[in-house]
Amino acid sequence: MRTVGWGILGLGNIAHKFATDLLLVKNTELIAVASSDLERAKAFSKKFQAQNYYDTYESLFDDPQVEIIYIASLHPRHAELSIAAMEKGKAVLCEKPLAMNQRQVEKMIAMAKSNEVFLMEGLWTRFNPSFSQAQEWITQGELGKIKYINATFSFNGMNIGDDSRLFNPEKGGGTLLDIGIYPLFLAYQLLGMPKDIKASAHLTKGGVDQQLAILLTYETSHAILYSSFAHDEDMRATIAGDAGEIYIDNRWHESPKLTLVKSEHRKSKVFDFLGKGYSYEIEEASQCIREGKKQSAKWSLKNSLELTQLMDTIRQFCGIHYPSDLD
Template sequence: MKKTWKWGILAPGKIARKFTTELQTLDNAEIVAVGSRNESRSAEFAAEFGVEKAYGSYEELATDPDVEVIYVASPHSHHAEHAIMCMNQGKHVLCEKALSLNLKEVIEMFEVARKNNVFLMEAFVTPFQPSYRKAKEIIESGELGKLQYLHGWFGFNSAPYDPQGRLFNPELGGGSLLDIGLYAVFDALWFLGSPKDISASAALTERGIDTSLTMRFDYPEGVFASLYSSFYTASGPGCDIFCEKGVLRITRRGILHQQLETRSRGTDPVRYTWEGDECGMKLEAVEVMKCLDEGKMESEVMPYSRSFELMKTLDSIREHAGIHYPGRG
């Protein structure tokens, strides 16, 4: 009989609501507690999702003996602190992206997970999605020839913005790179691997927040990627992949509505679509519980090495674009 894993939700904000909605569709997951710094916010979330226990602090959630796995959904700037606190209490952790603000902190998180023999995975949705897995399958089959160029993007426009809000606060890791630009960065790493050279340029506010960012990755043999993120373009996410014999385009209307289209010379376009149960954030939780059922403390789909390489690349981009977080590099 399949084990039911008992989950706790740390920081019940917008992204946690999306994740929880999907998590509750899984028959081997039970959400037993939620923790917030605001007790009334925690109680409201618990009532909305039928969660038994609502705590007014993260520490109470982390020490609850009934909780086995904790989903950390606080701002980027607090991911390391909160994940480490949970792991030191023997909890397995699924931590939202970006895993932290710099590589040094990410390495410390891995070390704490190993020391406590607990599971840790970055909640990065991309590698679990059928659109990306199918695109990689097509590319690796060689039917479209060698990959020559990749263009990845993610933009939204919710102006006017609150200049004091999280997105525009450097102390909270604000800016387009860690909020949405890392999806485009991941696209390049997923399909092409680590670049040999990186260049980047950002439109920065007076507080040093990158509202828009363009990046270029150079690879051997004339292959390169151009990447873009912005808080002022309503483009949504997407990725175009140019190969010797054809082109692939990955898009989505939402995380539960994904599409892949392939085009090659002399043939009609081929379109693949995925909806609902086939995709979404819940696939991260499926992976977590599958690994735990098998006694694995690290995912093979989103291993430490992948999070390490992503953050190493993000640090390099920040250096080239002049993006800094106070006291955190």
């Protein structure tokens, strides 16, 4: 299996976790990293054994050894930077959310198609073995017909400060785009596009959602989803069907443990993750590159577009607006 050459752009919190996992994935190599800050790029390249480091993103786009770039900047720059990388012929794995809104996602997809390069949103939960197990049980009919999904994502971030990326609208703040995207992904992945959407949010003074409740209605089922920066909680996911239930342990989006319950019978599985779990999206993207694929069959560009459409609708309901909506 040939080695795929990776680059990373935007060397903050998630880039460190991602690079830690990248080192564990066979037949991949971190070739180069780029940051707006040269010292940060140098320290990162040393820590994660990258050959090259740059203080401009353009230099990374021009590095001939780099095949795929992981975009780990703040959400408002995802579209612009992914497009710039793809314009130079690079494949892109972009952090979630793929972009701020549907229009930006459409531009990204158009660039991926016209330049014939790979593009995927880093929705890592999709590739985790525990989530794949849940999907397998569902496909095998263990749950019967899914009637109800309940998933939440909350943590107490109230002391982080208004200028943090969680709360600042210029930085794409708010729970939906940051963490509410995970419960929404779960419902979308398992039930598809809903028939009806209702949502209600508590907004901060800056106008981003600090707490958000979503009700998705399907033909014969419901999804109740919730995200918050205002408190901690036990983040378990429930997928209930008329023949059984699946419970994914806290914190469900990254949990190695899940349980299938059928009447009095319980079957739990615990997976031994490779690293934190970013390794699985890295394996998927790398394999797509090796096979010359332009998108992942597991999390396609249509999937990202539809998830973004759902988020746009929820934002309209709640009056959540961003400066980038005006571009």
